[in-house]
Amino acid sequence: MRYHSPTYLPCPLRLRRPAGVCTRVAEPTCDSCRTARESEVVMKGYVIVDTEVIDQEAYSQFLERIPGIVEGQGGRFIVRTSDVEPVEGGWAPKRLVIMEFDSLEAARNFVTSDEYTSHDDLRHRAARARIVVVEGA
Template sequence: MKGYLVLDLAINELSGFMEYVQKIPEFIKKHGGRYIVQGVEPELMEGSWLPQRLVVLEFPTKIAAKEFLNDPEAQQLFSLRKATTTSNLILAEGCE
C-alpha cells in the first residue's frame, strides 16, 4: 500500500528554505515519490487545524517513504527545513 507524508509548515526564513525547495524534489523522485499537494495554503473547512502551508507526498509504499526520510544524502536538507520552518510531519498508509 502507498505511503503518504503530510507536512504542515510555517516558513520562518524564506531565503534559506528556498534551497530546500529547489533540492528536495530530486530525493523525492529517487525514492519513487511525487507531490500530491505542494506547499499550498489550505482552507479550513471544519475544526481548528489550519497549517500555513501544506505538503502531501505519495510514495509507492510506507517503507519507501521511510527510506526517503532516512536517506543519508538528504539529511542536510531535512536539517535545513527544520532550521527555517516550524513544521509537523506525519506518515500514513493508504488504502487499496
C-alpha cells in the same frame, strides 16, 4: 500491506469476485469469479508535511534540493500548496505538502534517508514542520 476491497464479494468457489464484473467474458452483468490475488490492493505510503515558513530564503534553498531527492527515492508530489482552507477543528496549516510513495516502507525510507536528513539543519532553519507518514489506498 495488502487487503481485500470490500467491493469484492465471497463466492462459492472460495475466491473473491467483484459484483457485476466478469473477467472471463465481456458481460457487465456477469458475476464470474476472480482470484483473490487479482482483488488485492497494494497500499501506498504518504508523507504529509504541515509547514510554517520562518525564513523564506532558507526555505527557497531547501525547495531547490528536495524534488530531486523525492523523485530519486521513487516518490512524487501530490499536493504542494499554501492555499489551505481550514474547515473544522484547530488545524490551520500555512503550507501543506503531500508526497506519495509505492509503499509505507518507501515513505519511511525517504524521511530517514541520508539524502533527506542531510538537509535537516537547513529545513529546521527555514521552517517549523509537522511531518507524518501514513498508509493508504
